[in-house]
Amino acid sequence: MSTALVNGVALRYEIHGEGFPIVLLNGLGGNRKDWYEQVPVFSQHYQTITYDHRGTGDSNKPETGYSIDQFADDCIGVLDHLDLEQAHFVGYSMGGRIAQAIASRYPDRVAALVLAATAAKPNALNLYSLKLGAYLYKNYGPSAAASVGPLVDFTHSYFAKALPVLVDKLGAVPENPMPLHAFMGHVGAIEGHDTSGVLGSIRSPTLVVIGDQEWLNPLPDANALVEGIPDARLQVITGASHGLIVEQPEQFNQCVLDFFCEYHRLADGLSLS
Numbered sequence: 320m321s322t323a324l325v326n327g328v329a330l331r332y333e334i335h336g337e338g339f340p341i342v343l344l345n346g347l348g349g350n351r352k353d354w355y356e357q358v359p360v361f362s363q364h365y366q367t368i369t370y371d372h373r374g375t376g377d378s379n380k381p382e383t384g385y386s387i388d389q390f391a392d393d394c395i396g397v398l399d400h401l402d403l404e405q406a407h408f409v410g411y412s413m414g415g416r417i418a419q420a421i422a423s424r425y426p427d428r429v430a431a432l433v434l435a436a437t438a439a440k441p442n443a444l445n446l447y448s449l450k451l452g453a454y455l456y457k458n459y460g461p462s463a464a465a466s467v468g469p470l471v472d473f474t475h476s477y478f479a480k481a482l483p484v485l486v487d488k489l490g491a492v493p494e495n496p497m498p499l500h501a502f503m504g505h506v507g508a509i510e511g512h513d514t515s516g517v518l519g520s521i522r523s524p525t526l527v528v529i530g531d532q533e534w535l536n537p538l539p540d541a542n543a544l545v546e547g548i549p550d551a552r553l554q555v556i557t558g559a560s561h562g563l564i565v566e567q568p569e570q571f572n573q574c575v576l577d578f579f580c581e582y583h584r585l586a587d588g589l590s591l592s
Contacts, residue, residue, distance in 0.1 A: 336362030344414030385504025
């Protein structure tokens with residue numbers, strides 16, 4: 320684990336593998352370890368970068384500065400720290416919102432874009448889940464907030480599959496992975512996110528990935544991304560809901576690798592046939 324001092328905040332990151340860089344952006348309440356199904360696979364082909372957003376994991380947890388645009392600026396700061404001009408970005412859930420902000424505000428830094436289980440703006444169910452999670456966290460702690468998933472049938476399989484692996488890798492699930500002010504900051508960032516008006520400015524080839532059982536950011540949200548981004552396509556993962564990166568990692572990883580391979584073949588002027 321290494322440290323990048325970005326916008327006055329120490330962000331912890333890891334790099335695995337060599338080659339063209341991929342940046343993996345995790346979702347609300349998660350951290351860089353959420354990508355345990357992807358890093359061993361992607362790092363065989365690419366330099367794979369994971370980091371903890373401000374307020375999460377081993378990164379600093381400032382009292383203020385939580386917004387999707389700030390998270391995007393932080394990510395670009397990590398790239399600057401690593402002297403990387405351009406990268407592929409894979410954003411999951413809230414990370415997909417950050418990836419949209421990066422692609423619209425820093426188009427020259429994005430080679431290709433993957434948006435997984437995400438949306439251009441929060442829908443009514445997003446807002447309900449966020450408010451319920453915030454209430455549980457504030458009144459009963461982070462363990463109760465984690466139960467918002469099963470309570471509203473949200474990513475139950477994600478928690479069921481992810482937590483045992485994290486316990487095995489970390490020894491224990493942290494009792495307080497995010498302080499209350501950071502959790503509420505992330506909630507507010509999602510509530511205030513809306514890139515629907517700037518999707519047309521995203522120039523990067525984009526793959527929108529959704530599980531066929533997704534309902535938190537359902538198919539209409541995915542279709543809105545595909546319709547709004549000029550060079551976007553849709554990929555549906557079978558047998559997956561919101562937690563597709565751990566529910567169906569083989570399907571997810573393969574479609575992402577195929578998409579990036581196609582990008583590089585086209586960039587090199589090679590035929591896809």
